[in-house]
Amino acid sequence: MRDHLERFLAPHGTEYEDLRREVDDSFGEPRLVVAAGSVLQGFGNSASDVDLHAVVDDGRVTDFHVSFHDRGFSVDVNYVEETWIKDAAARPLVPPRTRPEWKDEQRRLTQLGRFALGLPLAGRDDWLAWRLDAASAFAAHAAWWWRAEALRFRVAAELLVPAKPLLAAQRYCDAGLAALDAVAAAAGEAYVGTKWLGLKLTRLGRCDLLADHTRFLSLPRSPAEAPDYVAWARGALDALTAGWAGPAEPVVHVTPAPGTQVWKVRSSYLVQRLGLAGLELTPNAPGAPGAPGGPTAAAAVDGVMTWSGPVSALPEETRELLLAGLLWLAVTAAEPGETTPGETAPGQTAPGQAAPGGVEGTA
Amino acid sequence: MRIRAVPEPRRWAAFRCYGIYGQIMEVQAFVEDLEGALDAGQLPVTKFAGLSVVRYCLSVRALLAGGFPPDVGDATADLFAGLSDAETGAALTVIRRLAEAEDMAAARAAADGVFAYVRDFERDLGFAEKPPSVRRAEGLFPALRLAREIIPVNQAAALPLALPAEWLPQAGAGKAGAGQAGAGQAGAGGA
Numbered sequence: 001m002r003d004h005l006e007r008f009l010a011p012h013g014t015e016y017e018d019l020r021r022e023v024d025d026s027f028g029e030p031r032l033v034v035a036a037g038s039v040l041q042g043f044g045n046s047a048s049d050v051d052l053h054a055v056v057d058d059g060r061v062t063d064f065h066v067s068f069h070d071r072g073f074s075v076d077v078n079y080v081e082e083t084w085i086k087d088a089a090a091r092p093l094v095p096p097r098t099r100p101e102w103k104d105e106q107r108r109l110t111q112l113g114r115f116a117l118g119l120p121l122a123g124r125d126d127w128l129a130w131r132l133d134a135a136s137a138f139a140a141h142a143a144w145w146w147r148a149e150a151l152r153f154r155v156a157a158e159l160l161v162p163a164k165p166l167l168a169a170q171r172y173c174d175a176g177l178a179a180l181d182a183v184a185a186a187a188g189e190a191y192v193g194t195k196w197l198g199l200k201l202t203r204l205g206r207c208d209l210l211a212d213h214t215r216f217l218s219l220p221r222s223p224a225e226a227p228d229y230v231a232w233a234r235g236a237l238d239a240l241t242a243g244w245a246g247p248a249e250p251v252v253h254v255t256p257a258p259g260t261q262v263w264k265v266r267s268s269y270l271v272q273r274l275g276l277a278g279l280e281l282t283p284n285a286p287g288a289p290g291a292p293g294g295p296t297a298a299a300a301v302d303g304v305m306t307w308s309g310p311v312s313a314l315p316e317e318t319r320e321l322l323l324a325g326l327l328w329l330a331v332t333a334a335e336p337g338e339t340t341p342g343e344t345a346p347g348q349t350a351p352g353q354a355a356p357g358g359v360e361g362t363a
Numbered sequence: 364m365r366i367r368a369v370p371e372p373r374r375w376a377a378f379r380c381y382g383i384y385g386q387i388m389e390v391q392a393f394v395e396d397l398e399g400a401l402d403a404g405q406l407p408v409t410k411f412a413g414l415s416v417v418r419y420c421l422s423v424r425a426l427l428a429g430g431f432p433p434d435v436g437d438a439t440a441d442l443f444a445g446l447s448d449a450e451t452g453a454a455l456t457v458i459r460r461l462a463e464a465e466d467m468a469a470a471r472a473a474a475d476g477v478f479a480y481v482r483d484f485e486r487d488l489g490f491a492e493k494p495p496s497v498r499r500a501e502g503l504f505p506a507l508r509l510a511r512e513i514i515p516v517n518q519a520a521a522l523p524l525a526l527p528a529e530w531l532p533q534a535g536a537g538k539a540g541a542g543q544a545g546a547g548q549a550g551a552g553g554a
Contacts, residue, residue, distance in 0.1 A: 045408075047399025049498075069500030102436055156438035166451065167441055170418070174438075195396060195415070198407020210407065217410050217462040221455040222448070258434065259523060273431055274522060275373060277444075322439050325431050329438045 001040040001119040008039045008048070012072040019052060020121045022068060022075050027058035031082055032127035034118030041117070041191045043199050049074035053114045055082050055127060080111060088112055089134050093144050095332040097253040097308070102330060109145050113138060113192040142190040146182035147244060150175045152331040154237060155250050155311055157230075163323055165226035169219050172233035176216035179240040180209055212236055253308045253330040254318055260326045262301055269301050271326050279324050281317060376520035377426040380513045382488045384525040385433065387497050387506045389419050394481055395498060401471055409470045413461040413477045417454050418442055420484040424450070432523065454480065 006016055023033050037051040038044050049067075052075060061079040068075045088108045096102040115131055116138035123131070153175035160168035177194055180201065184190075189200035201210045215236070220229045259274040272278025281301055304317040305327060321327050369375050393416035400408035421442040422433045428445025443451045457476045464470035485494060494509065495502030510526050517525055524531075 043405070043408075045399035045403035045405060047395040047402075067503075069503070074498060099436075106436065152438055160439065164441065164443075166455075167443060170442065171438060173414075195408055195411045198411065199405060202407070213407060214410065214462065217414055217458075219414075219455060219458055219462070221452055221459050257431070257437070259431070274377075276377065276426075276431060277429055325437075325439060325441055325444065327439070 001035075004042045004044065005035060005040050005050070005119065008044050008050070008073075014071050018071075019050065019075070022077055023052055023054045024066075024077075027054075027056040027061055027064075027079050030054040030056050030122065032115070032123035032131060033121045034115055034123075034131070035121055036114040036118035038191075038193065038196060040119055041196070042203075043191075043196045049076055051075075051114065052077045052121070053111075053118060054079050055085055055115075056080070057082050059083075078114070085111060085115065086130070089130070089137070093141065095148055095330070097330045097332065098255050099258065099328040099330075102328075105145070109142065110192055113142065113190065117191055139185050139188060139190040142185035142192060143182050146178045146185055147241075148331075149178035150182060150237070150241065151250055151333075152329065153178055155252060155331045156329055157233075159311075159314075159319065159322060159329075161230060165223050165230065166220060169226050169229045169233070172230060172237070173216045173219055175237055176212065176233055176240070179237055180213055180216075183209060183240065212240070249310045249312060250331045250333065251308060252311050252314060253332065254322060254327045255306050255330075257326055257328050260305070262305070264298070267297065269297070271301070271305065271321055273326050277324065279321060279326065373520050373522065374427050376516050377432065377522055378423060379488060380517040380520070380522060380525040381426060381432050382423045382484075383513050384510055385419060385423055386485060386488060386490075386494055387510055389433075390416055390481060390484070391494070391496050391498065393419060394478070395496070397474055397477060401467070401474055404467050406464065406467060406470055409467075409474060410462050410464070413474060414458050416477060417458050417480055420481065421446070421451070421454050424484070424487075432525070 002016065009016065009019075019035060020033060023030055032055040034053050035050060036053055037048065039048045039050055050073065054077065056079050058079075059081060061081050064079040066077045066079075068077070089112055091108070096105045112134055116134040118131075120128055120131060153171050157168045157171035157175060160171060177197060181194060181197055183206075184197065184200045184204060187204050187206075189204055191200065198210060198213050201213060215232065218229075220226045257273055261272060263270040263272060267282065269281040270278050271281060281304075304315050305321065307315065307318050311331075318327070322329060393412050397409055397412035397416065400406075400412055419433065422430060422440065424430075425442055425444040425446055426432065430441060430444035434440060457473075457480050460476055461470060461473040464473050482493075495505035497503055497506035507530070511530060513525060514531065
């Protein structure tokens with residue numbers, strides 16, 4: 001890594017030792033400073049910058065960036081609070097079930113990867129030892145994440161195929177790239193950054209997978225081209241994931257997308273997002289919320305907006321809301337004690353309570 | 364003076380607010396990735412960068428039709444929502460041509476299609492010339508000023524802020540947080 005870095009720095013007249021001075025002590029003496037980024041992985045190009053990451057004991061910083069441009073290339077310094085990063089490394093791997101959990105898990109992977117795969121420039125002995133531990137665990141962590149993402153995107157793609165085949169193809173592409181990233185991570189190429197995936201596969205000598213990479217990116221241009229692409233992508237994903245211990249049937253978890261709310265006027269419910277678009281749910285329609293003998297209409301609307309269960313049991317209203325972009329999709333493997341359709345999952349609203357976003361307005 | 368009817372002013376505002384912020388923070392980065400990969404002869408990287416930038420532009424264009432603000436990781440987000448078949452097909456043809464490039468010469472030719480697609484996107488956002496780059500020393504503060512120009516319309520349209528809340532003039536003094544503008548440049552906060 002140091003060789004890659006020095007080759008990048010040399011044309012700019014910058015020495016390896018100069019980089020440490022870009023990390024300021026305003027947040028206290030850093031516990032650990034690492035250089036990271038594509039340059040150190042040997043993937044750098046003329047658009048690359050150098051990333052420095054510093055662990056500090058200052059509760060004001062969580063993920064604080066400062067950039068410098070005075071060396072002829074960008075240096076991005078990222079300060080991370082020590083308790084946060086230690087907790088991030090110690091937490092078990094739990095599949096995210098909501099958007100905030102997904103964002104937190106993605107951020108954790110990215111931050112840990114920077115330290116785990118970076119080049120230490122300075123650090124206390126205990127933090128240098130911590131980094132070695134983080135490095136030893138990281139490839140498995142990355143492979144776990146990408147496998148989960150491959151499953152999530154594939155489930156999304158399958159849901160989209162009938163109504164939106166072109167969009168389904170995009171999600172198969174995402175599932176394929178995630179599956180390839182999982183294979184690369186498991187083989188030791190765990191650096192996070194899907195744009196570098198093709199180079200990682202090349203370095204692994206996997207010409208077969210590089211061909212898959214190209215094929216996944218060769219997306220259909222029209223709905224007429226989508227079926228062939230979908231058929232190929234399904235087969236390629238089956239082959240890529242054949243050795244994985246996946247669930248017999250994925251479990252989906254849906255929650256309102258950011259900005260999704262319910263407006264109610266008399267017996268009509270509009271599930272809308274940011275006032276830009278929505279779907280109206282009416283209790284009088286066959287099988288709609290509020291049908292005789294079922295839960296109250298408001299509880300039924302909440303129930304289709306926040307739902308967990310096997311993908312095959314996904315309520316039709318929930319599917320429609322998902323396809324309309326009003327809900328966030330998470331997918332996990334079935335586990336002992338997994339909630340079944342209609343049950344309330346942890347963090348889920350109980351019948352009769354307002355869903356996140358809430359039912360607004362009454363007649 | 365030309366006059367054009369705008370049936371959905373919120374979508375007009377969303378396209379410009381999320382589009383300008385996205386152009387500064389995302390599109391420029393993808394374009395620079397593409398340029399860097401072309402320079403370095405990194406064929407698979409050019410393909411992915413081309414896909415990424417065209418998809419991002421599509422998702423912002425969809426704001427004018429049936430889409431929602433871009434949200435990284437949203438597995439059912441519809442980047443084609445409400446767009447015409449012609450508009451979608453043109454963008455996907457640009458992606459496909461680059462994806463099928465067998466060598467760097469073909470990739471460079473196909474990448475010109477990506478650059479032209481981005482220029483059209485920028486023109487539709489009101490940029491007569493290439494906007495300043497937030498990743499360059501000379502473009503940093505012009506780009507930040509540009510991003511802050513959208514705040515009044517963003518707030519008047521009652522849409523979630525396209526740029527991080529820490530970029531608001533009254534926020535952030537003495538406080539450091541995720542994605543906050545630092546002494547030099549803002550972190551890449553999500554829209």
